Amino acid sequence: METSSEKKKIPHMTITRLAQYLNCLSLLPREHYKEISSKELAAKIGLKPTVIRQDFHHFGGFGQAGYRYKVPNLIDGLERILGLDQKQNVIIVGVGHLGQALANYRNFEKLGLRLVGLFDINPRLIGITIRDVRVRDIDEIPGVVERDNVAIGIITTPAEAAQSTANLLAHAGVKGIWNFSPVNVAGPAGVIIQNEHLSVGMMTLSYMLKQSHPPEAQG
Amino acid sequence: METSSEKKKIPHMTITRLAQYLNCLSLLPREHYKEISSKELAAKIGLKPTVIRQDFHHFGGFGQAGYRYKVPNLIDGLERILGLDQKQNVIIVGVGHLGQALANYRNFEKLGLRLVGLFDINPRLIGITIRDVRVRDIDEIPGVVERDNVAIGIITTPAEAAQSTANLLAHAGVKGIWNFSPVNVAGPAGVIIQNEHLSVGMMTLSYMLKQSHPPEAQG
Numbered sequence: 001m002e003t004s005s006e007k008k009k010i011p012h013m014t015i016t017r018l019a020q021y022l023n024c025l026s027l028l029p030r031e032h033y034k035e036i037s038s039k040e041l042a043a044k045i046g047l048k049p050t051v052i053r054q055d056f057h058h059f060g061g062f063g064q065a066g067y068r069y070k071v072p073n074l075i076d077g078l079e080r081i082l083g084l085d086q087k088q089n090v091i092i093v094g095v096g097h098l099g100q101a102l103a104n105y106r107n108f109e110k111l112g113l114r115l116v117g118l119f120d121i122n123p124r125l126i127g128i129t130i131r132d133v134r135v136r137d138i139d140e141i142p143g144v145v146e147r148d149n150v151a152i153g154i155i156t157t158p159a160e161a162a163q164s165t166a167n168l169l170a171h172a173g174v175k176g177i178w179n180f181s182p183v184n185v186a187g188p189a190g191v192i193i194q195n196e197h198l199s200v201g202m203m204t205l206s207y208m209l210k211q212s213h214p215p216e217a218q219g
Numbered sequence: 220m221e222t223s224s225e226k227k228k229i230p231h232m233t234i235t236r237l238a239q240y241l242n243c244l245s246l247l248p249r250e251h252y253k254e255i256s257s258k259e260l261a262a263k264i265g266l267k268p269t270v271i272r273q274d275f276h277h278f279g280g281f282g283q284a285g286y287r288y289k290v291p292n293l294i295d296g297l298e299r300i301l302g303l304d305q306k307q308n309v310i311i312v313g314v315g316h317l318g319q320a321l322a323n324y325r326n327f328e329k330l331g332l333r334l335v336g337l338f339d340i341n342p343r344l345i346g347i348t349i350r351d352v353r354v355r356d357i358d359e360i361p362g363v364v365e366r367d368n369v370a371i372g373i374i375t376t377p378a379e380a381a382q383s384t385a386n387l388l389a390h391a392g393v394k395g396i397w398n399f400s401p402v403n404v405a406g407p408a409g410v411i412i413q414n415e416h417l418s419v420g421m422m423t424l425s426y427m428l429k430q431s432h433p434p435e436a437q438g
Contacts (some may be wrong), residue, residue, distance in 0.1 A: 010426075012265055012266065012423070013232060013236075013266075015422075015423050015426050015427075016419060016423055017232075018422075018426075019418070019419040019420075019422035019423055019426075020416070020419055022422060023416045023418055023419055023422070024403070027402055027403055044403075046231055047231065047232075081426070082422045082423075082425050082426045082429070083425040083426055083428060083429030084422065084425055086429070088425070088428075096320070097316045097317070097319040097320035097323060098316070098317070098320035100316040101315070101316035101317035101320055102417075104316060105401075105417070106401065107401055107417075107418050110418075111418055111421050111422065111425070112425070113421070151428065152424065152428070175428055175431070176424050176425075176427070176428045178420065178421060178424055182324075182325065182326055183246055184243070184246055184263075190431070192424060192427045192428055192431060194420055194421075194423060194424040194427070196417070196420045197239070197242045198321075198324070198326075198415070199238070199242055199326050199329075199330055200235060200238040200239055200242055201238075201397065201413055201415045202330050202332070202397060202413075203234075203237075203238035203241060203242070203301045203303065203330065204231070204234050204235055204238055204301075204413060205371065205395050205397055205411060205413040206301050206302040206303055206307070206330070206331070206395075207229075207234050207237075207238075207300070207301045207302055208234075208395070208411045208413070209302060209307075209370065209371070209394055209395045209411055210301070210302030210305070212394070212409070212411055
């Protein structure tokens with residue numbers, strides 16, 4: 001976990017797996033898991049222990065076979081690698097069901113995120129308050145982004161509004177966009193886009209179901 | 220895409236990537252993309268073309284470098300590999316914001332899913348109708364799963380209720396569980412569990428932000 005090794009370009013799928021490791025470790029009951037081996041962690045996530053050890057190798061200090069990692073150290077290290085030790089201000093654009101679900105998402109704080117704004121175009125939503133945050137008109141996005149130094153904009157608008165919202169957020173100065181609308185959005189250079197597709201999880205489940213319950217011969 | 224090669228055990232991360240390819244291809248404007256190379260697809264997803272070609276190799280017919288795949292054939296092939304050509308009945312347990320967001324999710328039909336039931340324990344929700352599906356008490360889950368041959372149960376309950384809901388669904392006879400609660404659930408042998416963690420996407424974004432915008436020296 002040397003700073004120099006962190007600077008190396010890490011493959012995207014490795015980062016996704018590191019996030020899965022951290023997520024899994026954070027959910028372990030602390031009293032039962034003071035230490036964990038790559039084999040135990042692998043079994044919980046459904047990966048090979050060698051994959052986990054290879055991933056840990058990207059970060060120097062980790063990676064010995066048979067070694068039992070101290071869980072709190074592993075969590076701290078992963079949080080630092082993933083940048084979760086830095087607090088970030090976020091706003092949510094689109095206060096429909098998904099936007100409200102995310103606004104109420106208790107794990108935000110654990111991820112180092114502070115919700116500082118909710119925005120919509122619907123006059124019936126503007127003015128209501130969710131978890132002490134008032135819903136405002138999207139016209140107010142640039143002012144809030146500048147004033148509160150907002151790093152991340154979350155898009156939970158309908159598909160039709162997603163790209164224009166991404167443009168608005170990028171123009172306002174956010175550094176990252178987490179897009180939950182069902183279409184991909186593109187951003188100007190310098191803005192990081194994470195397109196989140198709920199359907200990917202369902203497709204994975206569908207595949208596993210097909211493997212374990214092959215359809216009866218038909219016709 | 221021979222049946223024999225589909226029977227081989229495919230690594231989990233490969234399946235996730237296949238789902239990402241399918242998702243990306245389905246979002247392409249049809250008029251501009253009749254054909255696509257692994258290089259073009261790789262650029263859109265942020266992977267190396269060799270990774271895509273290796274993944275396609277799992278399924279026989281695919282995989283030549285430089286080849287331009289016909290997009291509709293690729294979509295059909297991926298849908299078949301992932302089992303999305305088989306229609307499945309699903310129910311959602313937990314009709315809070317996230318449950319309602321999923322109930323209103325337009326892409327369900329594209330994934331071959333038919334929503335046949337919504338369940339909650341809250342008397343204020345029981346009886347309301349979302350997209351022509353009435354919210355019922357969770358006591359009615361076993362009857363609906365049996366009558367409608369429900370394959371997949373989606374959990375959008377609070378953390379505290381997630382494991383008991385998983386047990387109830389498994390006992391009722393679902394084959395797969397898609398869990399959106401913020402804790403992992405375990406299932407009896409034979410039931411496939413997909414634990415969905417929204418925080419993984421945010422952690423990935425956080426890492427990319429850290430790489431592109433390193434913090435100023437502090438102190």
